[in-house]
Amino acid sequence: MIKRSFIGLTKPKLMCDLVEPGPKEPESIPIPPRMILLLNETLDSTRESLIKKGDMVKKGERIFLYKDSQEYVTSPVSGTITSIAPFTGDFGAVATYFILETNTTQDIDSNFTEFAGTPDIVTADRYLRGIPGNPPLKQLADSANKINKIVITGVDDDLMCTTRQYLLTRFRDDISKATALLRQLTGISDISIAMPESMAKLSAFNGMNMVKVASDYVSSLPQMIMVNHLGVNFVPGKTCEEMGVCFISVEAALSLVKAYAEKLPVYEKIITVIDKKGKKTRVSAIIGTPIHRIFTHIGVETGEKDRIIIGGPLRGTAAYTLYHPVQPDMDNIIIQDANDIPLISDYPCINCGNCVRICPANVPVNILVRYLEANLYQDAADSYDLFSCIECGLCSYVCTAKIPIFQYIRLGKHELTKIDSDIETEAENV
């Protein structure tokens, strides 16, 4: 954990980690006997589901929950479903998880193979959602979005994370293939590659449309790249996709290349695991592997009251179980020792101004947090720029009163979005 420096006059400048020179090949985690698959749809006990306990699924088979379901999850192995249950994630996000017992014989579902010769975005969206890196195929396939720029991001959007940088250097020769494939899939010609400034010297990237990102922390966030390098204005409350810019992680782009080359979906996710002492180990695990398999394989220990951080220290989420499965967008796992966990407090804001000075979006955080604490979310959005927040987490990091400001901000946004969608549903029902 980076502490405040003795001289507090200058605002702290957090630097992102750069990938170590000559990185080792990732350790491969064997396919576990039991996998957990997460499907981003609510389990509704009153409806009859397509998939039931005891059903067999093939490797590469898409699992839909109901007849009219849009969401699917691709089974990375062939096996038997032994359990279907609801899963609650961050901010009450509901999903469904399946437990899959791996079979010894592997049957392969080859539906995608016949489409692999002619890449187009509709079939890619139909078969390749949820491959490692989680490519935003749904957004790209949605013609309402009017995306005209694609950025392949080889920079990690949090401190300590290096997975994307590793993949960018390790597979740099495939990047041009990825660009060509994305161009073919989407018909968008404006494709650039975001990479750390230090890496831009590599000759492999010659002739590509490069975005050189500084290594200080907020520069690598998508909104910052969009505004500083692409000249697209940020509009509060809209996503980058709505502004016409689609960010796709380098892993997602490489997975697409691999899937079309092998004519089968791919499942090996590269993850950087950082143990309590800060030692980094890179592993390659099949999507759906419970994370405790990774820990036991590489000998990382977790204790009572430790924190398992998925993602980085400033923007990640905490897992509550070792059975949390490997997800397509899980670049990083950090184990934080129980003694290193900073406490938050219920103190009010003392108006010290640290958050205002560090906020990259100039949000008046000191006033905003007072509104959010009082549940006045609409006022916070109208008068104090709640939606201008780009969710970097720095305000909570520097807060002298240890207020969980970032959590308040995300809660405020979440509640307002919920109210909006409730109004829409009501309007539809009238």
Next chain:
Amino acid sequence: MFKQNKFTVSHAPFWHDGDSINTMNLNIMAAALPATLFGVMQFGMAALGVICLSIASAMAWEALFNFISKRPITIHDYNAAVIGIIFGMMLPATIPWWAVITGTFVCIVVGQQIFGGIGANPFNPAIIGIAILSLSWKIFFDFDAALVNYQFDFTALSPLDALKHQGPEVVGLFTLTSLLMGNQIGAIGSVFGAGIILGGIYLIIRGYIRWEVSVAYIAGIIFTALIFNMVDPVKYASPMFHLLTGYTLLGAFFLATESSTSPVNIIPMIIYGIMGGVMTILIRNIGAYPDGTVYAILLINLINPLIDKIRPKTFGKGCNQCVK
């Protein structure tokens, strides 16, 4: 089922820079020490008694109010102690014990706790205490009378009172160096200018006060006093004299910079500081009181919420359609 560890689950960020209200307040108290210790050396054990009683009674009032209002006891954050030490620094060494306790009651309970405690006070609590005390028992704040029994080897006159009553010719009795080094009569913690400046610079470097406020306040003092002095040097004292006497330096580094009552954006901090300096000199030169710092700071505390609305354009606001 296997026995599973329970993990800590919370929202991001998972790191913190390690700063806290305790650390901040301990640093402010450390910064106040040089000036306070000098005051104790200058005015003897009586001064030490006043400072200790001030800190102790401030903490006691906060604990008592927490207890009565059934809220968690918060004296461990040293906020009351900071108010206590700053309040004590503004008192003369000979003030009676009951006045100190009454003063800290006003500071802590009236100035802060009834508004909701730390962070909710509209005015600097120590200033509220001093303002009410000096209005109620004016005699204690006549430093010449208060310290009449002391023997000093320098001009034993309170510079600002002398200036008010006898005119700027008394300025010649004080050299700037002697004022800076504490050879003047005044409150315990306000006489040693060099010590206050030292503490102020320490706080600025550590980032616990906002340098813009202090610099703007001092600039406001110097600028206004200079104009008066240039217009009529016979009637008005020089800027440096104003800077080194009374509560001016305390105001610049410890009072105007109190975090809940001062702005956080750059332009408002400058306006706030300059207005404080201007008002201080206006009260001293035109108004009725010898030292205007207390009322000047009350006034700028009052306008703080309004001027702090001047803030930089938020990300993505304003000119959305224009070409970059």
